[in-house]
Amino acid sequence: MQKNFMTISSKSMDKPTFKIIGISGTNGSGKDTLGHLLAEHHNYLFMTITELLREECQRRGLPSKRENLRMVSAEWRRESGLGVLVDRAKYEYEKVKSRYRGLAIASLRNPGEADRVHELGGIVVWLDADPKIRYNRVKTSSGHRSHRIHEDNKTFAEFLAEEEAEMYRSGDDATLDMASVQDRADISIDNSHDKADFKVRAEKALRQII
Numbered sequence: 001m002q003k004n005f006m007t008i009s010s011k012s013m014d015k016p017t018f019k020i021i022g023i024s025g026t027n028g029s030g031k032d033t034l035g036h037l038l039a040e041h042h043n044y045l046f047m048t049i050t051e052l053l054r055e056e057c058q059r060r061g062l063p064s065k066r067e068n069l070r071m072v073s074a075e076w077r078r079e080s081g082l083g084v085l086v087d088r089a090k091y092e093y094e095k096v097k098s099r100y101r102g103l104a105i106a107s108l109r110n111p112g113e114a115d116r117v118h119e120l121g122g123i124v125v126w127l128d129a130d131p132k133i134r135y136n137r138v139k140t141s142s143g144h145r146s147h148r149i150h151e152d153n154k155t156f157a158e159f160l161a162e163e164e165a166e167m168y169r170s171g172d173d174a175t176l177d178m179a180s181v182q183d184r185a186d187i188s189i190d191n192s193h194d195k196a197d198f199k200v201r202a203e204k205a206l207r208q209i210i
Contacts, residue, residue, distance in 0.1 A: 018209050020122030022086070022114060023106035024181045027163055028134030029127035030191040031106040034202055041203075042210055043101040047089045049073075050107060066162055070176055073109070077174035082112020083119070090120065102210070109166060111180035112173070118184070123209055126185035129192040135159045 021038065023031045035046040053069040062068045076084050086105060093103040108114050114124045135156050154162065169177035182188075187205050191198045 018121070018123040019102040020090070020117055020120050021102065021104045021209070022108045022117035022122055022124040023104060023127070024108035024114065024124060024178065024185065025127030025191075026129070026131075026134060026178070027159070027166075028138040029129050030198055031127055033191075033195065033198065034125065034127065034189075035104050035106045037199060037202055038104040038206070042206065044104040045093050045096065045100040045102075046104045046106070047092060048106045049085045049089065049109070049113070052085060052088055066166075070166070073176070074172065074174040077110060077112065082110055082173065083116025085110075086113050086116040086120070108181050109176045109178050110174070111177055111184055114181045114184040123186045124181070124184055125205070126182050126188045127191050128188065129190065131160060131163075132156070133192055 021044065023034055025031050032048070035044075035048065038044040039046040050069065053072050054064045056072050057064050057068050060072075073085065080087075086108075089105045090103065093100070097103075105117070108117070108124065117124055138159070166176040167178045169175055169180070187209070189198070189201050189205055191201070
């Protein structure tokens, strides 16, 4: 059952503090913004699954197009299990965990990753916003993200089609299925307004879990 914005399921209320926070949501919904907020104001180590995949694409000599990121992530899940990307992030965190309050991981795109966060005693946050607003954010920020030029340079129709391809499983459990991640989220936050509004909403939600 889909949860209302900024609500926490009863099962999560049993845990007073979450050392692992998985961040998921639609493209341009503010996942990195939330991760940086957790890092800068709450001393969480912020890591992105996308960066792990982008580094692997670079190692293979592939452009960082979303279809290549999806291909690599599916390969890794088939080889090492659906929660492999969470485990890779946790492995890096374990090396430096004495310096941090916890680990924030973005961006979960397979339900196995959300399940793995829960298995590790963590919580999953889902972000969303109006599609046109999110598209404009992506286009506006593309000039500051030269390493993501292949990902950000697209029309609105392409943006929507790409998101649709990532929202629902193609039949292979190792592929992306963001709708199922959303179903597993403990907290949902609407980020359809400005950054100041989002930070207020995010902090209100975070006070319930950290």
